[in-house]
Amino acid sequence: xxxxxxxxxxxxxxxxxxxxxxxxxxxxxxxxxxxxxxxxxxxxxxxxxxxxxxxxxxxxxxxxxxxxxxxxxxxxxxxxxxxxxxxxxxxxxxxxxxxxxxxxxxxxxxxxxxxxxxxxxxxxxxxxxxxxxxxxxxxxxxxxxxxxxxxxxxxxxxxxxxxxxxxxxxxxxxxxxxxxxxxxxxxxxxxxxxxxxxxxxxxxxxxxxxxxxxxxxxxxxxxxxxxxxxxxxxxxxxxxxxxxxxxxxxxxxxxxxxxxxxxxxxxxxxxxxxxxxxxxxxxxxxxxxxxxxxxxxxxxxxxxxxxxxxxxxxxxxxxxxxxxxxxxxxxxxxxxxxxxxxxxxxxxxxxxxxxxxxxxxxxxxxxxxxxxxxxxxxxxxxxxxxxxxxxxxxxxxxxxxxxxxxxxxxxxxxx
Numbered sequence: 570x571x572x573x574x575x576x577x578x579x580x581x582x583x584x585x586x587x588x589x590x591x592x593x594x595x596x597x598x599x600x601x602x603x604x605x606x607x608x609x610x611x612x613x614x615x616x617x618x619x620x621x622x623x624x625x626x627x628x629x630x631x632x633x634x635x636x637x638x639x640x641x642x643x644x645x646x647x648x649x650x651x652x653x654x655x656x657x658x659x660x661x662x663x664x665x666x667x668x669x670x671x672x673x674x675x676x677x678x679x680x681x682x683x684x685x686x687x688x689x690x691x692x693x694x695x696x697x698x699x700x701x702x703x704x705x706x707x708x709x710x711x712x713x714x715x716x717x718x719x720x721x722x723x724x725x726x727x728x729x730x731x732x733x734x735x736x737x738x739x740x741x742x743x744x745x746x747x748x749x750x751x752x753x754x755x756x757x758x759x760x761x762x763x764x765x766x767x768x769x770x771x772x773x774x775x776x777x778x779x780x781x782x783x784x785x786x787x788x789x790x791x792x793x794x795x796x797x798x799x800x801x802x803x804x805x806x807x808x809x810x811x812x813x814x815x816x817x818x819x820x821x822x823x824x825x826x827x828x829x830x831x832x833x834x835x836x837x838x839x840x841x842x843x844x845x846x847x848x849x850x851x852x853x854x855x856x857x858x859x860x861x862x863x864x865x866x867x868x869x870x871x872x873x874x875x876x877x878x879x880x881x882x883x884x885x886x887x888x889x890x891x892x893x894x895x896x897x898x899x900x901x902x903x904x905x906x907x908x909x910x911x912x913x914x915x916x917x918x919x920x921x922x923x924x925x926x927x928x929x930x931x932x933x934x935x936x937x938x939x940x941x942x943x944x945x946x947x948x949x950x951x952x953x954x955x956x957x958x959x960x961x962x963x964x965x966x967x968x969x970x971x972x973x974x975x976x977x978x979x980x981x982x983x984x
Contacts, residue, residue: 603958
């Protein structure tokens with residue numbers, strides 16, 4: 570895990586990231602190193618940078634290697650940040666790896682999906698009725714969202730070109746003395762290719778996060794594009810999230826009488842990977858505490874309802890009791906959420922206003938402080954220190970470009 574911060578206003582973008590990276594194995598043993606690079610300059614001809622979080626590899630290639638290779642080869646000038654982000658995603662989509670690595674990546678996805686299906690069948694039906702359960706899962710894919718625009722073509726390619734990978738997967742998961750039933754095999758062959766391109770959280774793998782930020786040549790204010798992906802299948806990226814944001818953009822809403830409201834983002838503070846301490850700082854409450862408060866109030870109200878009906882006779886008013894419990898579950902829970910949202914906005918609004926007028930040096934200090942806050946929390950808590958090591962800080966401005974404020978020395982000066 571990691572802690573990474575992006576702060577931007579109309580003047581600049583500040584990026585900060587720790588240096589911790591956690592390596593694990595199937596036996597849940599973990600090793601933490603504190604020398605990883607997570608912030609990079611992305612292009613030569615535009616002031617654009619990139620941060621990576623979560624998994625730092627793509628198709629078996631370290632992202633640091635892929636990013637630096639893109640930087641060396643890219644001589645384009647991008648009018649907008651969005652165009653740069655699209656070009657880099659196309660680069661990842663077309664990035665050449667060995668056929669063996671491509672097959673291994675796909676085999677791991679097939680194996681993971683098949684194992685999850687088998688495990689879910691064990692949990693769902695003790696009789697292991699594979700045929701009826703897989704058919705039901707197939708029926709559930711009739712109305713679904715896919716990563717690709719032409720799903721049927723991709724499904725056909727997966728079936729035709731990678732049938733041997735499916736067999737290798739079945740051989741490893743099913744007992745040789747009780748081989749997989751031909752009907753089950755055929756149903757899996759229908760289901761798994763769809764699951765590979767289906768945009769469903771049940772079949773997400775270890776995701777890589779990309780934060781691309783800075784200025785295109787025509788961008789007056791800084792922009793950011795956030796992407797989460799977990800690999801590629803048959804030449805298409807499995808993109809789970811792709812969101813763009815900017816400061817300085819004004820949105821004007823009008824009614825029949827003229828302008829009704831003018832809204833714009835003056836500043837933005839975003840946290841990636843481990844976000845809890847930033848939420849506490851900005852919103853005044855953590856996500857976990859917010860859920861606890863909501864559940865605590867609902868539980869108290871239900872207990873009060875139970876005590877009242879014990880006094881007046883629960884059997885005679887069972888319908889009224891059920892109606893009140895339903896109101897608490899639905900209406901009161903929603904009202905609590907709305908109150909907490911308002912409280913968070915009231916807490917964060919003054920800080921966002923202050924961030925909007927900070928100069929670039931102050932943005933850099935604040936970004937580093939946010940990462941340090943998370944690192945200190947991990948240090949004094951019983952949790953593993955998954956945030957730590959030197960903190961790299963960079964500033965991106967329209968005039969000065971990408972500038973390092975603090976950068977760790979991985980190799981000594983005398984080497």
